[in-house]
Amino acid sequence: MLKLVTIFVVLVAATLAVHDKFRVEFQWKYINVTWPSEDARLAALQNEEYIPENNAIAGIKLWKHRMYLTVPRWKNGVPVTLGVTSATPQNNVTAPNLEPYPNWEMQKVGNCKAFQFVQSMEIDPKGRMWVLDTGRTATMTLEAKARCTPRLVILDLENDGKVLRSYEFPENVAPKESAYLNDIVLDHREGGIAYITDNGKEDPGIIIYFLQNNTSWKFRHESTNAEPEFTGFMVANTRVTESVHVDGIALSPASASDRLVYYTPLSSLHFYSVPTSVLINRTETAGDYVRELGRRTSQTDGIAMSATGVLYYGLIADDAIAAWDTKQSDALMQTVISRDHRLTQWPDTFAFDEEGYLWCVTNSLQNFINNKVNISVPNYRIIKSQNGGLKSYQYFENGTAPELPYIAAGASQITFAFASCLTILLVSIIQ
Numbered sequence: 001m002l003k004l005v006t007i008f009v010v011l012v013a014a015t016l017a018v019h020d021k022f023r024v025e026f027q028w029k030y031i032n033v034t035w036p037s038e039d040a041r042l043a044a045l046q047n048e049e050y051i052p053e054n055n056a057i058a059g060i061k062l063w064k065h066r067m068y069l070t071v072p073r074w075k076n077g078v079p080v081t082l083g084v085t086s087a088t089p090q091n092n093v094t095a096p097n098l099e100p101y102p103n104w105e106m107q108k109v110g111n112c113k114a115f116q117f118v119q120s121m122e123i124d125p126k127g128r129m130w131v132l133d134t135g136r137t138a139t140m141t142l143e144a145k146a147r148c149t150p151r152l153v154i155l156d157l158e159n160d161g162k163v164l165r166s167y168e169f170p171e172n173v174a175p176k177e178s179a180y181l182n183d184i185v186l187d188h189r190e191g192g193i194a195y196i197t198d199n200g201k202e203d204p205g206i207i208i209y210f211l212q213n214n215t216s217w218k219f220r221h222e223s224t225n226a227e228p229e230f231t232g233f234m235v236a237n238t239r240v241t242e243s244v245h246v247d248g249i250a251l252s253p254a255s256a257s258d259r260l261v262y263y264t265p266l267s268s269l270h271f272y273s274v275p276t277s278v279l280i281n282r283t284e285t286a287g288d289y290v291r292e293l294g295r296r297t298s299q300t301d302g303i304a305m306s307a308t309g310v311l312y313y314g315l316i317a318d319d320a321i322a323a324w325d326t327k328q329s330d331a332l333m334q335t336v337i338s339r340d341h342r343l344t345q346w347p348d349t350f351a352f353d354e355e356g357y358l359w360c361v362t363n364s365l366q367n368f369i370n371n372k373v374n375i376s377v378p379n380y381r382i383i384k385s386q387n388g389g390l391k392s393y394q395y396f397e398n399g400t401a402p403e404l405p406y407i408a409a410g411a412s413q414i415t416f417a418f419a420s421c422l423t424i425l426l427v428s429i430i431q
């Protein structure tokens with residue numbers, strides 16, 4: 001028996017051993033942006049529309065040698081909440097200024113056609129970026145403000161970021177005053193689906209959005225709630241006490257027969273899964289299908305799945321990154337693939353590129369949360385590791401992409417205009 005176990009462990013280690021060491025690709029003391037002019041920069045500093053230490057990067061996704069980053073408006077003074085820069089350092093500059101994406105207009109605080117608070121997005125294999133906007137600003141402060149309805153916005157990266165769809169979540173799915181759209185994964189089936197974690201304090205859950213009929217619903221279950229015994233932990237001698245509901249989310253790969261959504265609250269050590277079939281069917285008893293998959297050694301933030309079913313996640317209280325080959329074992333089997341007490345403080349979000357690298361944002365969030373950011377030292381890093389050519393869960397195991405839904409631009413507006421005309425016509429006829 002003991003022998004069998006040993007062989008098994010060796011096998012698992014072998015499949016995960018393709019990893020190179022993570023190396024630091026970018027590193028910032030503070031996040032800065034490409035200002036339209038020197039006057040604009042000075043004005044923003046003066047009126048506190050830009051407060052350098054309040055800008056922390058969180059989300060990362062890559063498309064065609066460009067790196068898209070998010071700067072959530074956790075505090076005041078964040079000029080750009082969705083930015084872009086080259087995915088390779090230009091002229092050896094490893095702390096590039098972010099360009100607003102798609103433009104400055106889309107970053108305006110208080111304009112509900114623009115982004116208010118972007119933390120996460122996902123890019124599908126056709127280059128469409130699905131962006132979550134929680135709609136609130138300064139969420140980590142006493143001045144938190146619900147400015148716009150939480151929404152999902154789809155941009156076409158192949159067409160200058162043109163808006164293809166803007167969907168406002170109904171109040172009963174994502175309450176405007178409290179929703180917190182944390183992370184998103186995409187499923188190409190059934191005309192296109194997004195699974196989204198909402199860790200709002202009032203009504204946490206997993207939101208399922210159907211592209212085809214432009215509707216959403218929310219899956220609620222006790223497994224999406226923070227577990228009180230895991231709300232406190234230490235990172236690099238700094239204590240964090242936060243109660244955070246469901247946060248990390250991953251989807252088993254396109255090749256899997258019954259795809260599962262994996263998720264975990266940040267304040268938890270447990271991974272859970274629920275089959276996509278019951279989420280797609282809107283099964284009333286979906287909660288009966290939830291499985292608890294095992295216990296990690298630490299809290300985790302973002303998680304991500306490869307095309308071969310390897311789940312990557314951070315161990316925040318251990319400055320480490322771990323992997324679990326879900327094809328080898330249904331229950332959690334944790335292998336630490338990287339640990340660095342200086343460079344891997346708070347692994348926040350993962351991304352895959354098309355060259356087989358695994359990327360990760362580490363942002364020392366323990367300092368940011370405790371208002372202890374020192375902009376004289378590096379605070380935010382992007383590290384990457386050659387990952388044996390692996391792509392993300394959105395691809396088949398052989399690296400090809402499934403057929404993806406077509407998303408027409410602005411079709412709804414036309415339909416809406418037509419419907420309004422018809423209504424006016426009918427009303428005038430009746431009168």
Ligand SMILES: *[C@@H]1O[C@H](CO)[C@@H](O)[C@H](O)[C@H]1NC(C)=O
Nearest residue numbers: 032033034035041045052097
């Ligand atoms: C931000 O970038 C601009 C343009 O490169 C530079 O002049 C400025 O010193 C940087 N830092 C701040 C805090 O504005």
Ligand SMILES: *[C@@H]1O[C@H](CO)[C@@H](O)[C@H](O)[C@H]1NC(C)=O
Nearest residue numbers: 088089090091092093094095
């Ligand atoms: C970048 O740095 C490397 C090593 O420090 C140096 O050899 C190279 O010339 C630099 N490239 C540019 C464009 O400055």
Ligand SMILES: *[C@@H]1O[C@H](CO)[C@@H](O)[C@H](O)[C@H]1NC(C)=O
Nearest residue numbers: 166167168169214411412413
């Ligand atoms: C989808 O729903 C949103 C409601 O938030 C609406 O504004 C939009 O026009 C709809 N789009 C389509 C394509 O039906």
Ligand SMILES: *[C@@H]1O[C@H](CO)[C@@H](O)[C@H](O)[C@H]1NC(C)=O
Nearest residue numbers: 275276277278279280281283
């Ligand atoms: C989902 O609905 C389909 C069609 O009604 C049905 O065949 C299938 O068994 C359902 N799956 C689950 C898990 O409820």
Ligand SMILES: *[C@@H]1O[C@H](CO)[C@@H](O)[C@H](O)[C@H]1NC(C)=O
Nearest residue numbers: 190210212213215280281282
């Ligand atoms: C939208 O599509 C999904 C998936 O096909 C389906 O489960 C759901 O019932 C549909 N919703 C409406 C309102 O038609």
Ligand SMILES: *[C@@H]1O[C@H](CO)[C@@H](O)[C@H](O)[C@H]1NC(C)=O
Nearest residue numbers: 371372373374375376377378
């Ligand atoms: C910030 O870092 C600098 C450089 O290491 C150090 O000299 C300074 O004391 C630090 N400030 C605080 C408040 O810790």
